[in-house]
Amino acid sequence: xxxxRLVQGSLLKKVLEAIKDLVNDAxxxxxxTGFSLQAMDPSHVALVALLLRPDGFEHYRCDRNISMGMNxxxxxxxxxxxxxxxxxxxxxxxxxxxxxxxxxxxxGSANFEMNLMDIDSExxxxxxxxxxxxxxxxxxxxxxxxxxxxxxxxTVVISVTNEGVQFSTRGDIGTANIVCRQNINVDKPExxxxxxMSQPVSSQFPLRYxxxxxxxxxxxxxxxxxxxxxxxxxxxxTIAEMGYIRFYLAPKIED
Amino acid sequence: KGVQLSITEFYRSA
Numbered sequence: 001x002x003x004x005r006l007v008q009g010s011l012l013k014k015v016l017e018a019i020k021d022l023v024n025d026a027x028x029x030x031x032x033t034g035f036s037l038q039a040m041d042p043s044h045v046a047l048v049a050l051l052l053r054p055d056g057f058e059h060y061r062c063d064r065n066i067s068m069g070m071n072x073x074x075x076x077x078x079x080x081x082x083x084x085x086x087x088x089x090x091x092x093x094x095x096x097x098x099x100x101x102x103x104x105x106x107x108g109s110a111n112f113e114m115n116l117m118d119i120d121s122e123x124x125x126x127x128x129x130x131x132x133x134x135x136x137x138x139x140x141x142x143x144x145x146x147x148x149x150x151x152x153x154x155t156v157v158i159s160v161t162n163e164g165v166q167f168s169t170r171g172d173i174g175t176a177n178i179v180c181r182q183n184i185n186v187d188k189p190e191x192x193x194x195x196x197m198s199q200p201v202s203s204q205f206p207l208r209y210x211x212x213x214x215x216x217x218x219x220x221x222x223x224x225x226x227x228x229x230x231x232x233x234x235x236x237x238t239i240a241e242m243g244y245i246r247f248y249l250a251p252k253i254e255d
Numbered sequence: 256k257g258v259q260l261s262i263t264e265f266y267r268s269a
Contacts, residue, residue, distance in 0.1 A: 252257035
């Protein structure tokens with residue numbers, strides 16, 4: 001049997017809002033490590049990795065590892081049936097082809113049962129050690145930059161140097177360049193921009209995906225953007241001390 | 256303007 005109880009149910013709603021437009025179907029893996037997911041968008045250009053650790057739940061019981069295939073749009077529909085301040089319990093019996101969502105508020109409770117699906121998924125081990133540039137910045141600022149740039153062009157070039165991180169695009173009406181320099185705010189660390197770099201790195205990515213990733217902005221005040229030496233982009237939002245949601249994006253390369 | 260790699264292609268080429 002698998003059962004988890006999340007007092008701050010709105011967190012799970014925000015997680016679904018962050019990924020449901022990027023990924024259609026995904027296997028939620030339940031194990032002693034936590035409630036996790038790894039899935040790709042239909043074009044296989046982006047990969048999402050989610051982890052919610054057991055200690056972040058009021059109750060977490062996982063008798064054996066299970067994988068629950070869910071359609072994220074349907075899961076989102078069910079989560080929207082619960083109130084924002086509701087406590088959410090998710091339960092699945094071993095071998096069952098359904099999962100139950102229970103919403104509790106001081107005024108009452110509601111149960112929804114959703115059919116599970118069989119989903120073939122491809123797991124990738126992400127090698128974080130090849131990371132050569134890491135930028136931590138306010139998530140709202142990153143969201144604003146992606147939105148602004150997508151009004152000009154389709155592709156963003158992200159360049160990290162000693163000068164800072166530069167986001168550039170080009171379109172029919174002209175070009176745009178936005179530079180963020182390191183800026184440490186001791187009083188409000190969440191408003192800081194921190195750049196760690198072992199070597200300058202530059203690569204280009206479709207803005208459509210970047211804008212999709214920023215749907216996770218309500219989960220965290222800060223975002224961490226990493227580029228590996230092989231030019232894989234990782235965009236990470238931490239989830240209130242209980243885990244993270246990471247988006248990985250493959251680069252555009254020259255012909 | 257370049258070719259977009261998929262995650263699978265990226266890991267194959269990396």
